Amino acid sequence: MLHEIVTQGFLFPNEIEVLWSLMIVLYPYITGLVAGAFIVSSLYHVFGKEELKPVAKFSLVAAFAFLMFACTPLLFHLGHPERAFNIMFTPHFYSAMSGFGYIYSFYLIVVLLEIWFVFRPDIIARAKSSTGIMKALYWVLALGSMDDSEEALHIDHKITLVLAAIGIPSACTLHGYVGFLFGSLKSNPWWSTPLMPVIFLMSAIVSGIAILIVSYYIVMVIKKQPVDNKCLKSMYDFLWGFFIIDLTLELLNELASIYAQTQSYSIIAQLTEHRLQFSYEILQLGICSAIPLVVLGFVSLKTMSDTLRNRLGLICSALILIQVLAMRWNVVVGGQLFSKSLRGLTSYMPTFLGREGILVAVILFTMPFVVMYVFNLILPLFENKGDEAQG
């Protein structure tokens, strides 16, 4: 199962092995989902997009669940995970990476706060209606305060608004920052472009919306409830809009590189031709971009039956999820496949088992969904239409 490293041309002898592995591909991917999911929830909370109400809570919790696991791939990658907190204990702020601990924590607090305020009425309601250990749990979650009076909720609502407003720049910072991590490395011509943070941010938003569409759809199918078509339609529209920006930037970046033909161009051309042909040319810039771009256009602009629209929308969302994953792979792995001598290429294939293998990646990626599931057991992610009818 071990992948033979295939080199071509000359590499500096320390460059043969790719250092940032699948885990570092997963890290910006998950982080991106956070940013995207949070933006959707903010569209409702801050910008008053009423049609997104059905997924407002869900998207917030999704952002939280992905956020919880955004760092875990890094822990699997670090040489000394037990020293991970050094990044917050002795931060060297000249490093683009050092801000991560603080930006992440700040954002985590914002999201937690927002979740708490949004769910407080639910917590209190459940605290009142449940018994025994569950009652204790809800009591702890409510921090012992059972104040769900009109005035209190009014204050909560205002705070939610402020938090969501703080959250948007935080989400953008968090993800733009991940792009900056790569974009700021002058030593690597594949990474070093000021467009990188913007591309990361846009693809983050796109992937976040896409994963919400897909998981909302699946959850509703599992719950045997009808999907809210207006809500989905609105998400398709946003998805298309952001995807256009995302793709434009990616193509612009590619075009600029081709046109400028700097010293590194020939190795970059070899890289995309020999090493990233499938993941870059075919997936990222090919089918996973062209199809969603065109089809989502139709979905957004043309009237069609709900079923057809949802089918197309779902396929496009899935393709976009692949596109963004491919983009992360191409950036992270691609940037390490060529030598900084600009004279050679190496190769990389993740192992299946092992600390940084595919299995771990799959497990890590599933964990946020487990978190959402557990969360849903404790607090409702969706307004239950049946409940409302009864109440």
Place this chain on the structure above:
Amino acid sequence: MVTSRRDFLKQAGWTVLGGGLMASFVELPASKAHASSGDRTHLYAYVVDTHKCIGCGKCGEACRAENKVPDEFYRTWIERYTIYADGHVDVDSPHGGEKGATPIKKAHIDRSFFVPKLCNHCKEPNCVQVCPVGATYVSRQGVVLVDEKHCVGCGYCIQACPYGARFINPKTHVADKCTWCYHRVLKGLKPACVTVCPVGARQFGKVNDPNDPVGKLIKEARLQVLKPEMGNQPMVFYNGLDKEVR
């Protein structure tokens, strides 16, 4: 309007709290600043003469022994460039050049030469700039070092180094690189690679000492550095660098 005043107070409270937090972030670096004082100077320089190198690989061997460098990773290595008459450029460095060089067919070769490589101990090292935890730094003598007890092993410095001089040590799981034999240099010895070089292709000395051959070379000879466009200002200087060398 009692509520709104309360509201305002609350907001103000948050703002103060947030501000305080921000302030403490900024203070973080300084809060424990009682390490040894003293300014940094770039005391040393290293000169590689590519015209002299015979590619015997003794330097790599000595470096490995002196610094316990793990197999298949290199603190220093020797590249061989061969430029053929048809313009084709061939670069190789089998085992980092440590086992010497094998002869190649002479035909159609325009020129061929060895280029020893090592950490450039730059004046503006971007590997140090990007370290998130302060585990790599420039010592008071201007030597770029890694603190293996503090490094988290993220590998960012390795990505940042334009010269491929760094690697993750598979035994210690932290970043590792040439230290110019810091432990030797401070004892008045030369780095191990310089000590064993049979032909003087590797030289090490003090920049500002006019009696030091290296100090003199840096002043008088027309030397180049690798990838000057990176702006890192290497302190390893090369004599006879070819345009093909990167």
Place this chain on the structure above:
Amino acid sequence: MNHTSHIIRFAVVLVAVIAGFFILRGFLVPDSFGVQGDYKYGYHRGASDAEQAALPALYTGSKKCAQCHAAETAEWQAGKHAGVECETCHGNWQAHNNNTKDKAGKDSSIEACLLCHGEVEARPADFPQIADMKKHVEDGGGAYEKGMLCVACHSAHSPQQ
């Protein structure tokens, strides 16, 4: 009625967590951590410098060898290998110090000489190189035998003879 008690509670929890972080940090950051020179390049654990400086030096240079191998050193100094340190050929002093009986460092094989003297295009043209042992011996006016060593004619320490 006061409707902000829950907010205060949350704030207390939050402040406690943040305070906990800073207290923990106070304990866990090494004492010598700080800035030396400038924050950009000098932010580190101060004790690290001394730790690295204290590592043992394995290669000591020819002066050390001269203490016990005066004859070889004298011969070496007079010859064309005077620019080549003893340890370049014999390995580092520390390994020798651990075991003087170890003869691994004394390699008189042809390959040991050819590592430097074998003909390689990339070597400087003025460096003495041998392309072919047989031809070299015959050029020198000798008779070539299989398994002949360079040290049969040249002294390893003073090789011009």
